[in-house]
Amino acid sequence: MLLRQGYHALGIAAVLEATKIPKGSFYHHFESKEDFGLKVIDLYMEGVHAGLDQCLQDKSLPPLLRVRRFFEATEEKYRTEGYLGCLLGGLGQELSGINDAFRRKVEHCFSEIARRITGCLREAVKRGDLPKKTDPQKMAELLVNCWEGAALRTRMRRDPAPLRDMLDFYFRSAST
Amino acid sequence: MLLRQGYHALGIAAVLEATKIPKGSFYHHFESKEDFGLKVIDLYMEGVHAGLDQCLQDKSLPPLLRVRRFFEATEEKYRTEGYLGCLLGGLGQELSGINDAFRRKVEHCFSEIARRITGCLREAVKRGDLPKKTDPQKMAELLVNCWEGAALRTRMRRDPAPLRDMLDFYFRSAST
DNA sequence: TACGAATTAGACCGATTGGTCTAATCCTGC
DNA sequence: GCAGGATTAGACCAATCGGTCTAATTCGTA
Numbered sequence: 001m002l003l004r005q006g007y008h009a010l011g012i013a014a015v016l017e018a019t020k021i022p023k024g025s026f027y028h029h030f031e032s033k034e035d036f037g038l039k040v041i042d043l044y045m046e047g048v049h050a051g052l053d054q055c056l057q058d059k060s061l062p063p064l065l066r067v068r069r070f071f072e073a074t075e076e077k078y079r080t081e082g083y084l085g086c087l088l089g090g091l092g093q094e095l096s097g098i099n100d101a102f103r104r105k106v107e108h109c110f111s112e113i114a115r116r117i118t119g120c121l122r123e124a125v126k127r128g129d130l131p132k133k134t135d136p137q138k139m140a141e142l143l144v145n146c147w148e149g150a151a152l153r154t155r156m157r158r159d160p161a162p163l164r165d166m167l168d169f170y171f172r173s174a175s176t
Numbered sequence: 177m178l179l180r181q182g183y184h185a186l187g188i189a190a191v192l193e194a195t196k197i198p199k200g201s202f203y204h205h206f207e208s209k210e211d212f213g214l215k216v217i218d219l220y221m222e223g224v225h226a227g228l229d230q231c232l233q234d235k236s237l238p239p240l241l242r243v244r245r246f247f248e249a250t251e252e253k254y255r256t257e258g259y260l261g262c263l264l265g266g267l268g269q270e271l272s273g274i275n276d277a278f279r280r281k282v283e284h285c286f287s288e289i290a291r292r293i294t295g296c297l298r299e300a301v302k303r304g305d306l307p308k309k310t311d312p313q314k315m316a317e318l319l320v321n322c323w324e325g326a327a328l329r330t331r332m333r334r335d336p337a338p339l340r341d342m343l344d345f346y347f348r349s350a351s352t
Numbered sequence: 353t354a355c356g357a358a359t360t361a362g363a364c365c366g367a368t369t370g371g372t373c374t375a376a377t378c379c380t381g382c
Numbered sequence: 383g384c385a386g387g388a389t390t391a392g393a394c395c396a397a398t399c400g401g402t403c404t405a406a407t408t409c410g411t412a
Contacts, residue, residue, distance in 0.1 A: 004273040008184030012400065022361045023401085029359090033400060084273060089328055093269035096331050097180040097260060107332040141329075142345055145338050149325020152265055153317075155272050156283040162321050169318055173349030188370060198391045199371085205389090209370065 002040050003087045006094050012036075037091065038105055044087045045109055051077075052116050063123040064130065068171055070117075071147060075163045078154065085155035089148045110148075114140040130175060143170055178216050179263045182270050188212075213267065214281055220263045221285055227253075228292050239299040240306065244347055246293075247323060251339045254330065261331035265324045286324075290316040306351060319346055 001010050001018065012033055016023055030036040055070035056063075078085065088106050096103035114137070121136035130139075150166035177186050177194065188209055192199055206212040231246035232239075254261065264282050272279035290313070297312035306315075326342035 006184070006270050006273060008182070008270075009274050011398075013398085024360050024362070024403090027401070085269070089325075090269050090273075092332055093261070093266050093328060094182050094184075097182060097266075098185050103332055110329065110332065138341055139345075141338065142341055145325040145329045145342060146322040147325065148328050149265075149321040149323065152269060152324050152328070153286065153321045156268055156279055156286065162317065165314055165318055166321060169349070173345070173352075176349075176352060187368080189368085200373090200390050200392070203371070 002037065003081065003084050003090055007037055007091055008094070034099070034101065037095075038101060041087065041091065041102075041105055041109065045112075047077075048074075048109075048113065049116075052113070056116060056120050062129060063120040063127065064171065064175065067117055067120050067124075067143070068167060071143075071163070071167055074147075075160055078151070078163070079160060083154050083158045083160060085151040086148060089151055090155075093152075110144055111141075114144045117143060134174070139174060146170060178213065179257065179260050179266055183213055183267055184270070210275070210277065213271075214277060217263065217267065217278075217281055217285065221288075223253075224250075224285075224289060225292075228289070232292060232296050238305060239296040239303065240347065240351065243293055243296050243300075243319070244343060247319075247339070247343055250323075251336055254327070254339070255336065259330050259334045259336060261327040262324060265327055266331075269328075286320055287317075290320045293319060310350070315350060322346060 001015060005014075012023070012026065015021075015036075016026060026036075030039065051070055051073055055073060056066050058066055058069070061069065084090075088109050091102060092106035092110075096106065117140040118137045121130065121134070121139050124130045125132065125134050125136060130136075146166055147163070150162040153162040154160055177191060181190075188199070188202065191197075191212075192202060202212075206215065227246055227249055231249060232242050234242055234245070237245065260266075264285050267278060268282035268286075272282065293316040294313045297306065297310070297315050300306045301308065301310050301312055306312075322342055323339070326338040329338040330336055
């Protein structure tokens, strides 16, 4: 609901109605709507890290392909949600101008994802799958950022093409 | 104000206070808050198109460099605003899930920007600055999308580095 | 079984929101 | 200079929001 409607457009009442949870319970477990939103991000990130675990540690694949598989799996997840893009991008854009807790949290999530991808790219450089002069960290940040842009466009168009085109371009370019 | 606070967090009252315009005037000129927001996007796009006019038609520069100059000028504009990213990305993310008028409008703006850049890239292919096999439209869409992602990250970090790294990567990769 | 803590339940609240309304005022063309 | 539409002015409104409160109930443990 937070992904589809965004933070402000999603009322607590709608969450309670959808989950059949009374207001007393909600405010017993969550300090506030902000606390709720931040914890939804935590939950979202559990899924992201599970996906990273699964893909990036698959030693049967070369490291570069592992990274690609992660994003392809993410695209598949987007599909099941109706191509609404990424929750981090959505909440980050909406709230980072008025709420530093969200801004920091989202930035931290991005940098964590990039950090894990950096490791895989470093391995790819070592194997010679990426040019020796490649800066793994910069390339990982770049991938995450461009992915988010493609995800935004996907949200506008309800169409996965921007995600695919972006991955094609990135992996073709990175390895030369 | 829309860029910093987003659509929902920005109240009409705050706009009226900041501009010293009474509510009667506002609702005489705008049908609703939605109408207001859509017209702010129109105004924003006037600036974007002015920038495109200025950069993309500068025949003293090779076409690829003209495109790059446009984005560098855009980065400079972001700087004056405190690195809050792009209004299209902000409103697009926040509203596209609940308001089709905004979703279509923002998507239209993106595709218009990409369309104009496509022309410049086509010229670059013709001159041999880009490989013959390059698909100018795909490359233009890609550039716009990745730019938006970098702009989002810039908003999270209040730092222009993601924009610069993205441009560096794109123009280095595109021309090979 | 009994007792205290955790949780549920939802009526209720003040604040704020986008939007309306009517009267006053301004501006323009005759 | 006057007639009449355009615009200004801001008090006002219903609806909705996040959040509080207290009483009832459930749960875990001794």
